[in-house]
Amino acid sequence: MAEQAPERFVAGAIDLGEVKTRADARAQAQGRDAKQGVSPVVTVSEQNIQAEVVERSMQVPVVVHIGTQRSPESAEMHTVFTRLAGMQEQISWIYAYLDADSTPQLAQALGVQGLPTVLALAQGRPITDFQGGQPEDALQQWTAAVVGAVAGKLEGLPGEPEQDDPRIAQVRSMLDAEEPDADQALELLEELQAAQPKDEELEQLRKRAEVIQRARAAEAAAGDEDGATEGGVDKHYAAADALIARGRVEEAFDGLIAAITQAQGDDKAALKDRLIELLGMYDAADPRVLAARGKLASALY
Incomplete structure (x- = not known):
């Protein structure tokens, strides 16, 4: 599978570079991109190739499969890609099927030299492609790699939560x-x-x-x-750090809370501040954080 787009796509009859410059303005002008209106699977035609393939690839990667039902391996890949795309809980890529028999002019414009051919578009440009049939696990790994390669670089679909x-x-x-x-x-x-x-x-x-x-x-x-810790609050700081480094988070919190109950004055305040600092490293809804905050309140009051 190629790492870069072959020259035939760059020099093809469809000027992807020119389309890319118009994509943002056109996409914003159309209201068809509401979340409920985006399908993870599309059939490519002359009428929708710009909107549903090139412009859509500004938002999420589009996997374009140029195939024919006369080829068993192409037909099988069509079935697999359709299933994989439809299984997504949140749409992170689109599967676009281009039937070379019914739209030979599009296949020719893309410079396709053999069937089936699969290429991935992002930001209006091909980023990788391959020819020939592939088993389901390979297709799944390939699409995951495509999504990972452009993570954080595309706009995302309107209404979709931002992907990590x-x-x-x-x-x-x-x-x-x-x-x-x-x-x-x-x-x-x-x-x-x-x-x-x-x-x-x-x-x-x-x-x-x-x-x-x-x-x-x-x-x-x-x-x-x-360099050794002599004692005092530093001893409790070091003990809590060591427990967190070993994944024993709750024990680290409990150790500091126990020290707070025994400390006085400035030491008590310093230990409380360190515990609050450590609690801030975790989600506020984390059960360990909630439990520690309750214990801290009891220890202080």
């Missing part, structure tokens, strides 16, 4: 792992926050990664007399 950048899921997995990889997570977060500096979830994830880094640094310094 797949890198966010990677960061979550890194931090939730038995052996968290905070360094790699922070590298990805730096890229994500450069584009979304005010995103609350990204900030929460960054703080979690920094706590894990802090805990690892404390562990490394544990054998160093100069």
